[in-house]
Amino acid sequence: MLKLNAHTITNKEYFYGHKACGGCGESLALRHAMKILGENSFAALPAGCMAAVSFIYPNMAFTTNAMITPFAATASVASGIAAGLKALGIENTQTIGIAGDGGTADIGFQALSGAIDRNADIIFITTDNEAYMNTGIQKSGLTPYGTKTTTSPAGENLPGSITQKKNMFEIVAAHGITYAATASVGYIEDFLKKVQKAKDTKGTSYIQVFVPCPTGWGYPANETVSLAKAVVDSGLWYLAEYENGEFMLNKNPKEFTSAKDYLKKQSRFKHLNDADIEYIEEQRDKKWEIMRRKWNY
Amino acid sequence: MSKQKKFICGDDAVAEGVRLARPHVISAYPITPQTITVERLAEYVEEGSLKAEYLHVESEHSALSCAIGVSSVGARAFTATSSQGLLYMAEALPYASGARLPIVMMNANRSIATPWNIYGDQMDAMFLLNSGWIQYYVEDAQEAMDMMIQAYRLAETKEVMTPVMVNIDGFVLTHTYELVEIPEQSLVDEFLPPISMPENSMSLESPKSLCISAGNDTNMEFNMKQHFDMLNSEYFIEAIDKEFGDKFGRYYNGMLEGINMDDAEIALITTGTVTGTTRVVLKKLRKEGKKVGLIKLRVLRPFPVEKLAEVLKGVKAVGVIDKNISFGYEGTVFTNVNSALSTMENMPKTMNFIGGIGGRDITKEDIEIAYEKLFEFLQGEKIERVQYMNVRCDY
Structure with a gap:
């Protein structure tokens, strides 16, 4: 496989001129993914930031085919596109669904499950910034414990969100999907490699990419990539793949960097006290203990 | 062939x-x-x-x-x-x-x-x-x-x-x-x-x-x-x-089909299968010499405003059979028909017959009663403009 990096990736742009915030991790992921997916792509995006900033008549940010879908319907519209192209005999195309964490793990969950069940020939990319950002930072199923959002306020009685981040990667894998992966825009080459792998996969594949959001998380816009690295290095997110029925850890840090440093750089976690952070670290360690025991690496 | x-x-x-x-x-x-x-x-x-x-x-x-x-x-x-x-x-x-x-x-x-x-x-x-x-x-x-x-x-x-x-x-x-x-x-x-x-x-x-x-x-x-x-x-x-x-070899008359409308004094408007039942009643009433007609609405969007007004020219009273209720108002087709008929110079009197809700049968007898009520309505008898067909409770 071609080594993907800044030197080998195409200079062509398929996604530009959008109105995303400065430092947006989501548009960064999308721009790079499109470079791999190429001009024969058909993209389906639900209501959410990327749809809101990219389809404002008459300024369209995709140079490829793309459409907004009903919020719940990213995977079903995408599988309809793929089925339509197949029925028309149009070959060498790539259909992708690109949804946020809410559009994947909450309202889009059923349609995604159905598409995987049908083994629809699509790539589903979840740009995970851990809350509903387009509507103004509300808690989603992928919001981690202790996050302050506008619907999970932190105060004297609650530490922000009190639920754990839904384990979408393994839920998707449990369908027996052909290919699934996690990624982070902090490790962009790893992400691009996974997009390429998904592109080469026949049937449904799923990539959940971690995309920091300066607006929703409260950090300077130039920290997006370093935070996306720090979350992986501190073990609060992980880079992994699921293929042929097996899990593989792509990065297994000998020692985690400080979770506290990662958390405290963001105003959504500013309120956390040492006990909260200790709890978050405990949960992290439990997860890694299981992954290291059961997964390949 | x-x-x-x-x-x-x-x-x-x-x-x-x-x-x-x-x-x-x-x-x-x-x-x-x-x-x-x-x-x-x-x-x-x-x-x-x-x-x-x-x-x-x-x-x-x-x-x-x-x-x-x-x-x-x-x-x-x-x-x-x-x-x-x-x-x-x-x-x-x-x-x-x-x-x-x-x-x-x-x-x-x-x-x-x-x-x-x-x-x-x-x-x-x-x-x-x-x-x-x-x-x-x-x-x-x-x-x-x-x-x-x-x-x-x-x-x-x-x-x-x-x-x-x-x-x-x-x-x-x-x-x-x-x-x-x-x-x-x-x-x-x-x-x-x-x-x-x-x-x-x-x-x-x-x-x-x-x-x-x-x-x-x-x-x-x-x-x-x-x-x-x-x-x-x-x-x-x-x-x-x-x-x-x-x-x-099969024509459906586009937006709507008018049956016996040439000299009709009163007419019922139907959508869907109740049309078939109404055709049977119509035949019987015509045999009895009653000047009744029937309009089968085939398309509700777009709504056939002009065609409906045209076919109802000269008709004195119209009843709309609605297999639906817009709660708090009346049958939805009725509302649509009234708006269309308000474009006519001499708008017929209109009545609504709501029935068939939850699959209750609309029988030939029900439809015959509807035609009768239309005649009574036309003759100036005081009856409710919105009628409910074959209802088994007080309301």
Whole structure:
């Protein structure tokens, strides 16, 4: 496989001129993914930031085919596109669904499950910034414990969100999907490699990419990539793949960097006290203990 | 030419019509009383008599969303639903119509919960009159099959480019067996050419962004274009039905059919299968020398304002049979008819007969009573303008 990096990736742009915030991790992921997916792509995006900033008549940010879908319907519209192209005999195309964490793990969950069940020939990319950002930072199923959002306020009685981040990667894998992966825009080459792998996969594949959001998380816009690295290095997110029925850890840090440093750089976690952070670290360690025991690496 | 006839139910007839229309992709989810249609289509695909992709979706919302994806690349899409299923996919209906995607959907008219009930009334489709879909209502299995073919032709007409919902009364039509004439595939192929929609579909040759957002500086104009194309689709509904009749020998009179309207003093307006029952009563009353007529409304969107006013010229009282209630008001068809008739110089008196809710039978006797009440109403007797047929409680 071609080594993907800044030197080998195409200079062509398929996604530009959008109105995303400065430092947006989501548009960064999308721009790079499109470079791999190429001009024969058909993209389906639900209501959410990327749809809101990219389809404002008459300024369209995709140079490829793309459409907004009903919020719940990213995977079903995408599988309809793929089925339509197949029925028309149009070959060498790539259909992708690109949804946020809410559009994947909450309202889009059923349609995604159905598409995987049908083994629809699509790539589903979840740009995970851990809350509903387009509507103004509300808690989603992928919001981690202790996050302050506008619907999970932190105060004297609650530490922000009190639920754990839904384990979408393994839920998707449990369908027996052909290919699934996690990624982070902090490790962009790893992400691009996974997009390429998904592109080469026949049937449904799923990539959940971690995309920091300066607006929703409260950090300077130039920290997006370093935070996306720090979350992986501190073990609060992980880079992994699921293929042929097996899990593989792509990065297994000998020692985690400080979770506290990662958390405290963001105003959504500013309120956390040492006990909260200790709890978050405990949960992290439990997860890694299981992954290291059961997964390949 | 030998004509093939089959003894089949309404759902079967829809499936036959869909097979003849050769859709590229069928997205299917079961719901009573529609299910037989998607079962038949699955069999056709399995045996190879229909070359189509068959998608087992996990919900009605996805059934229509899949069809939206299919249609967005210029392929022919079919789906079918009913009742709660239609309401579940409701959000996606304006997506399809706003994006001008010529999807055809069969809706088996069924009551809405609660109370739960699987039988036929027309509450479901009436909810979606404002969804931007053209709505047909059919009377029998033959018309159900024929309208699947006409629906694709209409939806894919360049000037129309609007999705079409064909409404089939639950059980009374979906599950009732009739002799249906099946046209030859070659004739259908002549009538319904391959789909072509280069201007509003995504393609490699001409990449597009679809289902876009438009601000308040342009949004209204998009809606106006959609609205006026729907209004103008009335012309194509008439023309396509005429052409269909010339080719297959069955005419349905486009937007509406008037029966015994030439000298009618009073008339009933019906949608769907209750038309058939009313035809029988009409014949009897005519034999008795009563000047009664019947109008079968075949299309509720677009609404045949001028044609309805024209056919009702000289009629003194009109009753509208509604198999739905708009809670807190009256029957929905009645509201629509009154607005249309207000364009007339001498507007007839109007009455509403609400019945058949939750699948309660509307009998010949009920319809005869409706005609009688219309006569009484005409003669100036004081009776409620909105009547409820065959109700078993005080209200």
